Amino acid sequence: MRHSIRRQFALIFIGLMAGTIFLCWFMNIMFLEQFYIRSKTEIIFEAYQSIRQAANSDTYSTEEFRQELNEVCGVYNITIYVMDVYSNVKYASANGGSELERKLMSYLFGFFPDVIKVIREGEGYQIQKVLTGDNEYLEMFGRLSSGISFIMRTPVESIRESVKVANHFLAYIGVAATLTGGIIIWLVSRKITKPILELNYISEKMVHLDFEAKYKGAAHNEIDLLGENINKLSLSLEKSISELKTANNELQTDIKKKEQIDEMRKEFLANVSHELKTPIALIQGYAEGLSEGINDDPESRNFYCEVIMDEAGKMNNMVQKLLTLNQLEFGNDVVAMERFDITELVRNYVQSAAILTKQNAIEVYMEEYPPVFVWGDPDKVQEVFTNYFSNAVNHCSGKKIIVITLEQKEAQVRIGVFNTGETIPQEALPRLWEKFYKVDKARTREYGGSGVGLSIVKAIMDSMNRQYGVENYNNGVLFWFELEKV
Structure with missing residues (x-):
């Protein structure tokens, strides 16, 4: 990363260190x-x-x-003549002090041949x-009050060599120190x-609403x-966003529920109007016939009355089913979960429906x-079972x-009701559970069906969070539902 703080931090300190070493080298x-x-x-x-x-104290x-002068000459590379x-020579250093005698004499007599x-x-x-x-020296000469004369000399070139060596050494040390x-x-x-x-990294995760990453420094x-x-x-944001999402989800649910209610209301009114139109027309027609006395014989009047009562009964049955369905769909009917024997429930109903099946010449196994x-x-x-069994009888x-x-099964029991007869068209299977949907409207009208029974099945099974369905076979249709096994 070009502008990373790590790179900037390192470059600043490396630059300061290199600059300090260079300044020291330059000052040298x-x-x-x-x-x-x-x-x-x-x-x-x-x-x-x-x-x-020494001269004053003789x-x-x-x-x-x-010994003292020898030490000075040896350590500091100085040549001395006294x-x-x-x-008379009182001291001449071993490194060429006797060569300074002539120069000392010339200096004492005021003769300076060199620059x-x-x-x-x-x-x-x-x-x-x-x-x-070509040589340059640092010299000191003089005569003391006791008559002692002296001259001391050290080559400047050795100083320059020492400076050069020191600068080279510092340069090498500087490069090594800079790298290290x-x-x-x-x-x-x-x-x-x-x-x-x-x-x-954590802040980047938070930008994408991922709050799992946490700082773990110590x-x-x-x-x-x-x-x-x-x-x-992060915790505060996660909590706030969670609350906002919950509120938004509730709002969306409320909106969808309202839209669904409006749609259901429109659909309900349209379907009820359509379903009631035929029985009302029949009742009105036969009632007018009775009122006008079209047929005066008792048999005809009884027939007209039976039609009116039959259509009124169908209307009452449909209204009752619609009320039941309405309570289920809007959650007004509380589901009371109990432990019971499904075998006994099914067998008792089949026995009570034996007269109906015999009238229709149906064998039940x-x-x-x-x-x-x-x-x-x-x-x-x-x-649910009653609706399935009634459908099986009618079809x-x-x-x-x-x-x-x-x-x-392992945790469920599947109850199935199979009847021989015509299969249901494949495209109609998903719509069977819709209110007022009828595969064969003429036949449904014939046995007095309202198209609401399977919608009640769907609402009941959804309220208990259980599965249900329908399957076609070569010789008939199977309706099934599942319950949780104790």
């Missing part, structure tokens, strides 16, 4: 030589102090004095830079920016405090099933056989 180049020269000047001056102290002939008032630059002057001494041929420090800073910045990247610093606050914000206890509303379950044809089955 510019000022280290002068610093060395000042240091050498101070060292030479200290050696001068030792010579003067100890320059002792071994301690020689003579008394009679020009010089005076650095410091004092009572009885002078410190100067001397250019002799860069790697360390990169690793440290990675550790520091890791929780920030984790927070960025450094107990400001970033962890920010992470804890983001976790709290049901095996001797053992008691099977299920959970459900017994009254509503009986209404039974061919061999005119009805078969009742109880199929036990």
Whole structure:
């Protein structure tokens, strides 16, 4: 990432470190030589102090004095020559001190053959830079009040060599330190920016409404405090969005329910108007016939009255079913779940319907099933079975056989009602459960069906959250429903 905080953090610190090292290297180049020269000047001056102290105390002939000067010459690369008032050598360093005798004599007599630059002057001494041929030296000479003369010299080139070596060494160390420090800073910045990247990941998840990711830092610093606050914000947002979604879902449900109610109301009015139109017309027609006395014989009057009563009964039956369906669909009819024997319920109904099946010359088959206890509303379950059995009786044809089955599964019992006869067209199967839908309207009218029975089945089974359905066979149709087995 081009603008990542980790990269910026590392580059800033690497840049600061490299800049600091470069500044040190630059300062060495510019000022280290002068610093060395000042240091050498101070060292030479200290050696001068030792010579003067030895001259004042008349100890320059002792071994301690020689040993002290030898140490100075060896450590600081200084050449020293000392003579008394009679020009006798009192000390000449082993690294060429005797060669300075001629130069000291020329200086004492005021003869300066070389190019010089005076650095410091004092009572009885002078410190100067001397250019002799291609060589440059830092020198100090003078004569003390006791008559002792001295000269000290150190090559400037050795100072320059030391500065050059020091600068090269610092450059190498600087490069190595920059590379090593860069790697360390990169690793440290990675550790520091890791929780920030984790927070960025969490915030990105929150943008997409994913609140599962949580900050898990344990450094107990400001970033962890920010992470804890983001976790709290995540929980708060998740709760708020959940509440909003719940409210929105309820609103959508209410809207859909209202639309469904409006649609059902329109459909109900249209279907009821259509279903009631025929029986009302028949009742009106036959009532007018009776009123006008079209047929005066008792048999005709009885026939007219039977038609009127039959149509009125059909209308009353349809209205009762519509009221039942209305209560089921709008949740006004409470489902009372009970434990009961479905085998006994089915067998009792089949026995009570024996007269109806004999009148229609229908044979009913049901095996001797053992008691099977299920959970459900017994009254509503009986209404479902009654609708299935009534449909089977009204549509039974061919061999005119009805078969009742109880199929036990792991946790359910499937009750089936099969009747021989014509199968239901495939395109009509999904619509069987709609109110007032009739596959064969003429036949339904013939046996007084209203097209509401299977809608009641659907509403009852939905209220108990159980499955139901219909299947075509080669020789008939099977309607089934399932109940939870105890």
